Amino acid sequence: MKKLFYKHRMTIVITILLLTTTLLLNANYNLFPFERWTSQLISQTPVRITATPINIVNKPVTITRAGSIEASTSVPINADFSGHISELYVTEGQAVKAGQPLLKLKASSNQTVSQSTEVSQQVQADYDNALNEFNRYQKLYEIGGIPRRQLEMATTHLQEAKANLTNAQNTMQSSAVTVNGFATMTAPIDGIVMSLSTAPEKAVQTGQQLLSLGSGQEVEVVIPLGQNDLYLIHLGTPTTLEILHQTFAGQVSRIYPQVEANQSPSFLAHIKLANNPAGLLKPGMSGNVHINIGQSATVAAVPTASVLHDGQGRSFIYTAINGKAILQQVSIGETIDDFTEITSDLPQNSMVVTSSINDIKNGDQITIIQ
Incomplete structure (x- = not known):
């Protein structure tokens, strides 16, 4: 044996050196399959997750x-003659009804203001347009061209325009005074007092805007x-x-x-x-x-917490299929409470993974727990 060793000792030493060098290189570059064996063993251990079926939720239509x-429409209230404000009955932001007194205006001395029944051209034009619309809609309704609801709306519009016209006429008539007379100006429509630019005892000129009535916005x-x-x-x-x-x-x-x-x-x-x-x-x-x-309307939805998003704006969910977590891209709609609408097609019996979605990978073995 000793003779054999001495005879081949150089070969044995070289072989040992080569084996040592090979082992060191494999260790340095992680060429041993131990880690792959270990990870494979670990991946084969099922991940315990929770899952839920596709939900059906009610979505508001x-x-x-x-x-x-657009700028809110408003009705200006102008002075019908020169004078000063005797009394002011409203404040900025106050809600008023049609016909409600707004202020009392006293005419300047040595001024004659004749009674007038003319009304605002705009109010008259609104009434004329509403009347024409009503007549046109009535004819369309008689031949079955429009539903009754449209005719009722045209009727309501005409009634509003007529009320505005009547209020405007009453306002103009109430402002007819003689020298040293008074006129109480009333609201031609329902609205909110806006742009109030006058005060008691303040002088005003004919046509000057005193305030306006609008929606308050x-x-x-x-x-x-x-x-x-x-x-x-x-x-x-x-x-x-x-x-x-x-x-x-x-x-x-x-x-x-x-x-x-x-x-x-x-x-x-x-x-x-x-x-x-x-x-x-x-x-x-x-x-x-x-x-x-x-x-x-009823729509398919999943818990919002079960939806993944990537940097490209895509959405994904994990579904449990045959004991594996399968990553699926989905199209989503609106968020409804704690659920997200799914607009893409999914099998009705799909089970959506709701836990550990950031810890599992596509194809991982899973076990659903209750």
Whole structure:
């Protein structure tokens, strides 16, 4: 044995050196399969997760229309003659009803003011337009061209215009005085006192604006509506304006017909906003208006916490299939409470992984726990 060792000792030493060098290199570059064996053993250990079936939730149905920000309409109250304010019955921001006294105006001495029954051309024009619309709608209704609801709206519009005309006439008649006479000016419409620029004993000139009556807001939102929309949208319908990456709540305050010759009936809905912080909204801006029509629809949804998002804006969920976590890309819709709407197709019996979604990988073995 010793003779054999001495005979081949150089070969043995070289072999040992080569084996040692090989082991060191493999260790240095992690070429041993031990880690792969270990990770494989670990990955084969099922991950304990929770899962839930696809949920069916009620989603509010909304109609979306492009809306424009416009200056709120207002009715100016002007002095019918020169004089001074004898009494002022209202304050800035006060809500008033049509016919309610606003102020008492005393004429200047040596001035003759003749009685006049003329009314504002604008109020008269509004009434004439409303009457023409009513007559046109009545004919369309008689031949079955429009539903009864549209005729009723035209009737309401005409009644409002007639009331405004009557109030304006009463206001003009009440302001007829003679030298040193008094006139009590009343509100021609319901509204909010705005731009109040006078005070008791303050002198005024003929035609000078004393105040205006409006909605109490500087701006409102106007959206176009079609004939079929009137079955779903009415006065008081809640709305949400989406603009400047913010949302503003409001409600429909007025709906007016807009009928042109040789065109289908259309409408404009005016929306009163709950607030306009710091005057953020200005006339000329535009945004999307979401109108809640008071109906709902059932949609598929999953817990929001179970949805993953990547840097490219894509959305994913893990589904439990045959004991494995399978990553699936999905299309999502709106968030409804704690759920997110899924708009892409998924099997109805799918089980969505709801826990450990950041700790598992596609294809991992899983065990669903209760």
